[in-house]
Amino acid sequence: MLRAFAAALRRELRVAARHKGDWLLPPLFYLIVVTLFALGGKPNDPQLAAFAPAVLWVGALLSALLNLDRLFRADFDDGTLEQMFLAPHGPIAVVYAKLSGHWLLGGLPLALLAMPLALQLGVPSAVLGSLLAGLLLGTPMLSLIGGFAAALTVGLPRAAVLLPVLVLPLIGPVVIFGAGAARAAAAGLDAAGPLYLLASLLVLGLCLLPLAATAALRNSFD
Amino acid sequence: MWTWFHRLASPPTFYRLADRFSPWLAVIAALLIGYGLVGGLVLAPADYQQGDAFRIIYVHVPAAWLSLSGYVAMAAAAVVAIIWRIKLAECVVVAIAPVGASFTAMALVTGMLWGKPMWGAYWVWDARLTAELVLLFLYLGVIGLNQAFEDPRAGARACGLLALVGVVNVPIVHYSVEWWNSLHQGPTISRIGKPSIVPAMLWPLLAMTFGCMAFFAWAVLQRVQNELLIRERRSAWVRNWRLEREAAGNV
Numbered sequence: 001m002l003r004a005f006a007a008a009l010r011r012e013l014r015v016a017a018r019h020k021g022d023w024l025l026p027p028l029f030y031l032i033v034v035t036l037f038a039l040g041g042k043p044n045d046p047q048l049a050a051f052a053p054a055v056l057w058v059g060a061l062l063s064a065l066l067n068l069d070r071l072f073r074a075d076f077d078d079g080t081l082e083q084m085f086l087a088p089h090g091p092i093a094v095v096y097a098k099l100s101g102h103w104l105l106g107g108l109p110l111a112l113l114a115m116p117l118a119l120q121l122g123v124p125s126a127v128l129g130s131l132l133a134g135l136l137l138g139t140p141m142l143s144l145i146g147g148f149a150a151a152l153t154v155g156l157p158r159a160a161v162l163l164p165v166l167v168l169p170l171i172g173p174v175v176i177f178g179a180g181a182a183r184a185a186a187a188g189l190d191a192a193g194p195l196y197l198l199a200s201l202l203v204l205g206l207c208l209l210p211l212a213a214t215a216a217l218r219n220s221f222d
Numbered sequence: 223m224w225t226w227f228h229r230l231a232s233p234p235t236f237y238r239l240a241d242r243f244s245p246w247l248a249v250i251a252a253l254l255i256g257y258g259l260v261g262g263l264v265l266a267p268a269d270y271q272q273g274d275a276f277r278i279i280y281v282h283v284p285a286a287w288l289s290l291s292g293y294v295a296m297a298a299a300a301v302v303a304i305i306w307r308i309k310l311a312e313c314v315v316v317a318i319a320p321v322g323a324s325f326t327a328m329a330l331v332t333g334m335l336w337g338k339p340m341w342g343a344y345w346v347w348d349a350r351l352t353a354e355l356v357l358l359f360l361y362l363g364v365i366g367l368n369q370a371f372e373d374p375r376a377g378a379r380a381c382g383l384l385a386l387v388g389v390v391n392v393p394i395v396h397y398s399v400e401w402w403n404s405l406h407q408g409p410t411i412s413r414i415g416k417p418s419i420v421p422a423m424l425w426p427l428l429a430m431t432f433g434c435m436a437f438f439a440w441a442v443l444q445r446v447q448n449e450l451l452i453r454e455r456r457s458a459w460v461r462n463w464r465l466e467r468e469a470a471g472n473v
Binding site for chain 2: 148152153155156158159162165166168169170172173208209212215216219220222
């Protein structure tokens with residue numbers, strides 16, 4: 001099982017290394033969105049730092065949506081995914097590997113990129129820790145929910161329009177607690193509470209959402 | 223019991239059964255809603271604190287209850303559709319979504335209209351309000367997903383999966399006023415035994431609630447019937463049904 005997972009993950013990373021545009025574009029998009037937000041406000045407005053957690057979180061969500069549609073599609077269209085589902089280890093290792101790959105190449109760079117962007121928005125350095133911790137716990141959740149939605153819509157021609165509508169309502173609690181942790185830290189409170197809630201959401205998602213995604217992919221095959 | 227269950231789940235049997243029951247549901251809904259509206263909007267005394275504005279609960283509370291219980295019903299139908307692959311349950315999932323979405327929208331709009339004179343704002347970013355809004359988005363997601371599929375069976379099962387994942391939101395809406403310090407007032411009716419409301423206000427509210435339930439069930443049944451006819455349009459029973467209606471002269 002673990003070997004199947006590792007092999008599938010290695011394949012994901014190798015494919016990604018050959019299509020650099022796919023995973024370089026979301027961070028670039030993130031950079032531009034946050035910059036435009038700062039440009040839209042008053043120059044050097046101290047209010048900007050107060051809104052920074054929300055901007056950084058929503059920007060990360062939107063950027064991660066960009067390459068979600070491609071998560072299963074290429075393998076689904078050429079039949080590779082169906083073959084992988086027939087493998088003796090079953091489909092679950094493949095689904096976990098795909099979701100992990102999406103996080104390693106999508107969520108993790110975005111979470112790290114959020115740090116310089118936060119400094120750009122004038123977030124005090126004491127808040128950076130809880131912001132990063134929140135994003136590190138929250139972006140995997142985005143890959144999980146997004147992967148489930150991508151699996152639901154993999155056989156559809158206009159999935160790219162539908163995906164945000166399916167993902168964004170479900171991701172609501174993650175944004176609330178994630179940005180909440182950063183806001184608590186900015187107010188000088190303990191950020192541990194929201195972070196624990198975020199971690200428990202992640203555990204729940206890690207256990208259940210790959211199963212739901214597998215069922216959704218199966219549904220798309222027949 | 224299982225054979226009975228299977229017979230009930232077969233489209234032609236269910237279609238005929240629904241034909242027989244839905245007029246009754248319509249009559250019950252009309253009577254109860256009629257009594258509830260007159261009793262609630264005219265006869266019930268004004269609230270000592272909120273004046274006449276409290277009367278919006280006669281629409282708001284049933285709509286909010288049904289938005290939640292409708293979602294639970296949709297998720298239950300989704301479980302049946304996914305595990306046993308029963309066609310009827312798939313139709314029920316698809317049929318509940320638009321009705322539930324309209325009740326959710328109604329709960330939100332009436333709540334906003336009430337919030338302006340009472341709280342001084344149409345909208346506050348409060349746990350219960352936000353969760354109800356998310357519920358509306360979930361319903362709309364199910365509707366959108368279903369329309370995107372060409373194969374209705376695959377579409378209904380995809381909707382079922384989405385409904386199941388979204389079901390985490392239901393307890394959040396329901397308990398939000400107890401878990402968080404919310405601006406939304408606490409429950410008035412759910413205390414079993416002695417509700418904190420006078421009978422003249424209570425009876426119309428209960429009538430409205432059961433009337434709306436009957437209306438909800440009626441609307442869903444109509445949709446399920448149409449859905450069944452569309453999906454089974456090539457089958458023998460639909461052809462016979464058509465011939466019967468043509469013979470009776472009402473097509």
